[in-house]
Amino acid sequence: MTDGLGLENAYGSTLDRIKAQGGQRSRLGVAALMWICYSERPLGAEELCQALAVEIGSTDYNRDNVSSIRTVLSCCQGFAMLDKEGSPVRLIHHTLQAYLTSHHNLFQSPHSTIAETCLTYLNSQQVMALSDSCSQSALHPPFLEYSALYWGAHMRKELTDPGKALALRLFNHYQGHVSIRLLLEHTLGRYSLRSIVDYCKFGGLHCASMFGLVEVVRVLIEVDGVDTNCVDDTGATPLIWAARNGHEAVARLLLGREDVSPDMPDDYGQTPISQAAENGHEAVVKLLLGREEVNPDKPDNGWGRTPLSWAAKNGHAAVVKMLLEGEINPDRPDNHGQTPISWAAENGHGTVVELLLGRVEVDPDRPDNHGQTPTSWAAVNGHAVVVRLLLGREKVNPDKPDNYGQTPISWAAEGGHEGVVKILLERKEVNPDRPDSHGQTPVSWAAVNGQEGVVKILLGREEVNPDKPGNDGRTPLSFAASYGHAGVVKILLGREEVNPGRPDNHGQTPISWAAMNGHGAVVKMLLEREEVNPDRPDNHGQTPILWAAANGHEAVVKMLLEREAVDPNRPDNHGQTPISWAAMNGHEAVVKALLEREEINPNRPDYHGLTLISWAAVNGREKVVKMLLEREGVNPDRLDNHGQASILWAALNEHEGVVEMLLEREDISPHRPDNHGHDPISWAPRIDTRRQ
Numbered sequence: 020m021t022d023g024l025g026l027e028n029a030y031g032s033t034l035d036r037i038k039a040q041g042g043q044r045s046r047l048g049v050a051a052l053m054w055i056c057y058s059e060r061p062l063g064a065e066e067l068c069q070a071l072a073v074e075i076g077s078t079d080y081n082r083d084n085v086s087s088i089r090t091v092l093s094c095c096q097g098f099a100m101l102d103k104e105g106s107p108v109r110l111i112h113h114t115l116q117a118y119l120t121s122h123h124n125l126f127q128s129p130h131s132t133i134a135e136t137c138l139t140y141l142n143s144q145q146v147m148a149l150s151d152s153c154s155q156s157a158l159h160p161p162f163l164e165y166s167a168l169y170w171g172a173h174m175r176k177e178l179t180d181p182g183k184a185l186a187l188r189l190f191n192h193y194q195g196h197v198s199i200r201l202l203l204e205h206t207l208g209r210y211s212l213r214s215i216v217d218y219c220k221f222g223g224l225h226c227a228s229m230f231g232l233v234e235v236v237r238v239l240i241e242v243d244g245v246d247t248n249c250v251d252d253t254g255a256t257p258l259i260w261a262a263r264n265g266h267e268a269v270a271r272l273l274l275g276r277e278d279v280s281p282d283m284p285d286d287y288g289q290t291p292i293s294q295a296a297e298n299g300h301e302a303v304v305k306l307l308l309g310r311e312e313v314n315p316d317k318p319d320n321g322w323g324r325t326p327l328s329w330a331a332k333n334g335h336a337a338v339v340k341m342l343l344e345g346e347i348n349p350d351r352p353d354n355h356g357q358t359p360i361s362w363a364a365e366n367g368h369g370t371v372v373e374l375l376l377g378r379v380e381v382d383p384d385r386p387d388n389h390g391q392t393p394t395s396w397a398a399v400n401g402h403a404v405v406v407r408l409l410l411g412r413e414k415v416n417p418d419k420p421d422n423y424g425q426t427p428i429s430w431a432a433e434g435g436h437e438g439v440v441k442i443l444l445e446r447k448e449v450n451p452d453r454p455d456s457h458g459q460t461p462v463s464w465a466a467v468n469g470q471e472g473v474v475k476i477l478l479g480r481e482e483v484n485p486d487k488p489g490n491d492g493r494t495p496l497s498f499a500a501s502y503g504h505a506g507v508v509k510i511l512l513g514r515e516e517v518n519p520g521r522p523d524n525h526g527q528t529p530i531s532w533a534a535m536n537g538h539g540a541v542v543k544m545l546l547e548r549e550e551v552n553p554d555r556p557d558n559h560g561q562t563p564i565l566w567a568a569a570n571g572h573e574a575v576v577k578m579l580l581e582r583e584a585v586d587p588n589r590p591d592n593h594g595q596t597p598i599s600w601a602a603m604n605g606h607e608a609v610v611k612a613l614l615e616r617e618e619i620n621p622n623r624p625d626y627h628g629l630t631l632i633s634w635a636a637v638n639g640r641e642k643v644v645k646m647l648l649e650r651e652g653v654n655p656d657r658l659d660n661h662g663q664a665s666i667l668w669a670a671l672n673e674h675e676g677v678v679e680m681l682l683e684r685e686d687i688s689p690h691r692p693d694n695h696g697h698d699p700i701s702w703a704p705r706i707d708t709r710r711q
Contacts, residue, residue, distance in 0.1 A: 030118045034125075036096045047071060047086060048094035049125065051108075055099060056116050057129040059169040061107030064088040069162035073136045076181070080143040131177035137170035138185035141198055149197040159197075167198030168205050171230025178234055186235050190223025202226070207253065221251040228257035228273070231266030240276060247279045254286030262291035262307070265300030274306065281310045288320030296326035296342065299335035308345060316347035323354035331359035331375065334368035339375070349378045356387030364393035364409065367402035376412065383412045390421030398427035398443070401436030410446065417446045424455030425464075432461035432477065435470035444480065451480045458489030466495035466511070469504030478514065485514045492523035500529035500545065503538035512544065520550045526557030534563035534579065537572035546582065553582050560591035568597035568613065571606035580616065588618045594625030595634075602631040602647070605640035614650065621653050628659030636665035636681070639674030648684065656686050662693035670702040 037048040050071055054062060062070070068091060072084035088108070092099055100111055110116055119125060126132075140146060140162060149159070174182050193199070199218040206229070224245070227235040236257070240247055248256050258279060261269040270291070273279050284290045292313055295303040304326075307313045318325050327347055330338040339359075343349060352358050360381055363371035372393075375381045386392050394415055397405040406427070409415050420426050428449055431439035440461075443449045454460050462483055465473040474495075477483050488494050496517055499507035508529075511517050522528050530551055533541040542563075545551045556562050564585055567575040576597070579585045590596050598619055601609040610631075613619050624630050632655050635643040644665075647653050656664050666687055669677035678699065681687050692698045 026114060027118065030115060033096050033098060034119075034122075037094070037098070040094065040096075044094045047091060048096065048098075051091050051095055052098060052110075052119055053126045053129050054133065055108060055110055056119050056126070057133060057173075058165070059172050060165075061109060062165065063105070063107055063161060064101055065161035066165055067091065067108050069160065070136060070140075070165070073140050073162075075132070075135045075139050076185075077139060078142065078144055080140060080145045128177055128179065130173040131179045131182050134170050134173035134177070135179070135182045135185055137166035137173070138182065138189055140166045141170065141196070142185060142189050146197060147192065163197065164201055167201040171226070171232060174235075175231050178232070183235055183238070186227070186232065187223075187238065190226070190239070193221075193223050193226070194219055199226075202229075203253075211253070215252045218252050220249070222249060224249065224257045225251045225255065225260055228266065228269050229260040229264060231261065231264060231269050233266075233268045233272060236269050236272055240273070247273060247276050248283060250285070254284070256280070256283055256285070256291075258283070258291045259285055259289070259294055262300065262303050263294040263298060265295065265298060265303055267300070267302040267306060270303050270306055274310065280312070281307060282313045282317070284317075284319065288318070290314070290317055290319075290326075293317070293319060293324075293326045293329055296335065296338050297329035297333060299330065299333060299338055301335075301337045301341065304338050304341055308341065315342055315345050316351065318351070318353065323352075325351055325353075325359075327351075328353055328357075328359045328362060331368065331371050332362035332366060334363065334366060334371055336368070336370040336374060339363075339371050343374060343378065348380065349375060350381045350385065352385070352387065356389070358382070358385055358387075358393075361385070361387055361391075361393045361396055364402065364405050365396035365400060367397070367400060367405055369402075369404045369408060372405050372408050376408065382414070383409055384415045384419065386419070386421065390423070392416075392419055392421075392427075395419070395421055395425075395427045395430055398431040398436065398439050399434060401431065401434055401439055403436070403438040403442055406431075406439050406442050410442065416448065417443055418449045418453065420453070420455065424457070426450075426453055426455075426461075429453070429455055429459075429461045429464055432470065432473045433464035433468055435465070435468060435473055437470075437472045437476060440473050440476055444476070450482070451477055452483045452487065454487070454489065458491070460484070460487055460489075460495075463487070463489060463493075463495045463498060466499040466504065466507050467502060469499070469502060469507055471504075471506040471510060474507050474510050478510065484516065485511055486517045486521065488521070488523065492525070494518075494521055494523075494529075496529045497521075497523055497527070497532055500538065500541050501532035501536060503533070503536060503541055505538070505540045505544065508541050508544055512548065518550065519545055519548045520552055520555070522555070522557070526555075526559075528552070528555055528557075528563075531555070531557060531561075531563045531566055534572065534575050535566035535570060537567065537570060537575055539572075539574045539578060542575050542578055546578070552584070553579055554585045554589065556589070556591070560593075562586075562589055562591075562597070565589070565591060565595075565597040565600055568606065568609050569600035569604060571601070571604060571609055573606070573608040573612060576609050576612055580612070586618070587613055587616050588620065588623070590625065594627070596623065596625075599623075599625060599629075599631055599634055602640065602643050603634035603638055605635070605638065605643055607642050607646060610643055610646060614646075621647060621650055622657065624657070624659065628661070630654070630657055630659075630665075633657070633659060633663075633665045633668055636669040636674065636677050637672060639669065639672060639677055641674075641676045641680065644677050644680055648680070654686070655681055655684055656688055656691075658693075661695070663697075664688065664691065664693075664699075666699045667693055667697065667702065670699040671697075 292307040598613040
């Protein structure tokens with residue numbers, strides 16, 4: 020391994036070689052390294068090459084200046100590399116960036132250089148000519164996105180007079196600029212902007228405020244006739260943009276204007292203080308709280324959330340503390356009935372929960388519109404610390420059900436939050452076997468999601484019935500078997516109270532559910548139990564092997580075929596057998612496995628008179644049809660109860676391949692009509708009719 024000094028010497032030698040190239044190659048190599056070191060995100064090969072081609076200050080972007088990535092990497096003398104096509108250009112080692120950035124004379128004002136490069140590109144005739152719809156397409160110039168999204172971030176770090184001039188030039192013709200859509204989509208997301216057709220209102224003052232460019236904002240607000248309360252296409256003012264992004268200096272500058280409305284909301288009803296609180300910008304919140312016009316308890320019109328609600332939801336404790344010192348309602352519910360403490364509990368913000376619990380007005384057990392309390396929300400997401408905090412209050416009911424009958428322990432069990440389950444079980448008021456509105460108990464929910472640890476904890480309580488059925492008759496074992504949670508199945512089968520062959524309201528047993536979903540390990544486990552009938556039909560007459568066959572679970576079918584008690588030819592209530600279902604759904608391997616059994620009659624019709632080949636033809640299962648045609652004794656021309664043969668079924672459903680396959684048979688009657696007078700050829704005019 021090369022030691023630190025040796026690595027530095029190697030880096031120094033390579034850097035000397037880059038400089039020694041002289042002229043354009045040296046400039047290109049150093050510039051490329053600057054971009055790689057200081058860009059806000061890694062650049063792709065095309066982005067980097069286009070960025071390097073920009074001549075700062077030029078109004079024309081000369082594409083002839085774009086070098087190939089091979090040339091650029093060559094000029095970097097091995098310092099930069101590209102792992103594969105489409106991946107970003109990177110330095111050869113993570114220590115190289117620290118080395119390069121420590122040489123202050125290597126890159127002169129990198130951030131201002133990058134900002135000026137981006138702005139020159141955005142001001143170029145070629146980019147100005149682009150429509151704003153271009154930004155929605157993958158065909159826009161590669162460097163456009165980076166320029167649009169990050170020029171302001173670089174300028175905020177290093178502002179120069181040329182850079183400021185370039186920014187002001189961009190803003191002079193900013194209306195409808197192609198970069199705006201990219202910028203807003205990146206910042207707010209396409210969902211928030213889905214109703215906006217164009218972006219004619221988002222101006223330079225909005226943009227400069229968004230990026231926090233104090234000196235640019237200062238120039239813009241001094242322009243005669245400027246509207247400092249101008250709203251963009253989302254209803255946001257420059258002050259809202261500054262508040263949203265925590266730019267205190269810009270916010271202070273704007274608030275220094277008498278014509279600025281410090282409490283003006285956007286289209287969603289969020290005011291500057293709401294935006295600052297949501298994003299945890301303490302300094303901006305403090306600044307706005309100093310204004311009499313600002314209502315710190317004003318709910319928005321989208322969700323009905325106050326600044327406190329937003330701050331609590333996102334865990335901004337310092338902002339919450341600041342807001343609680345004012346005249347606000349700390350227990351105000353939003354449109355969904357969630358209070359600030361509910362949001363804080365849901366997201367596990369213990370410090371915020373503690374702050375809110377310190378207020379007498381706050382009800383720590385207040386349910387929302389769905390009946391979920393803060394304890395319930397904390398339990399849902401496994402926030403044990405918050406659950407314990409809330410349970411420390413006498414007013415909190417640890418077993419309070421929501422509108423669907425689920426209690427905190429039920430939610431915790433469903434999510435597998437063992438710590439929360441244990442905390443709740445410490446409380447006498449908690450019923451660990453309480454069913455919800457669907458009759459599902461906590462152990463049932465834990466079984467649904469395969470939460471073995473929770474199942475073990477709950478089964479340690481005498482009150483818990485491990486075989487308790489829900490309203491649909493399904494037990495915890497039924498759910499665990501259905502979802503293939505072998506570990507939970509094993510735990511439940513270890514309990515004497517559990518009946519492994521118990522049917523639900525539809526007559527399906529645990530082995531039926533496991534077979535339906537192809538869970539071989541669970542099927543095997545259940546087959547070892549004497550109480551389990553592997554051939555028990557449900558209310559529709561469907562047996563475990565039929566369910567496995569219908570869904571193409573070959574391994575389960577073969578496993579069940581090994582049992583003497585299993586009848587592989589047993590029909591359901593419609594007369595369809597396992598092989599009939601397999602043929603209908605095109606499961607070739609299952610059809611093949613079943614055809615090997617002597618009991619199987621491939622010509623057996625169901626109660627509608629349809630045979631295996633008819634069902635395969637109905638759904639265009641060519642490989643199954645071919646397999647059956649190769650079988651001796653299969654009658655491909657047998658009529659069902661409506662006088663329809665397999666070729667007519669294939670023709671009716673436009674399965675040309677099956678029709679052509681059947682037409683090659685001598686024992687097919689292509690002109691024979693059914694009971695309604697339909698014949699195969701008239702329904703399949705595009706088929707080769709050599710047999711006409």
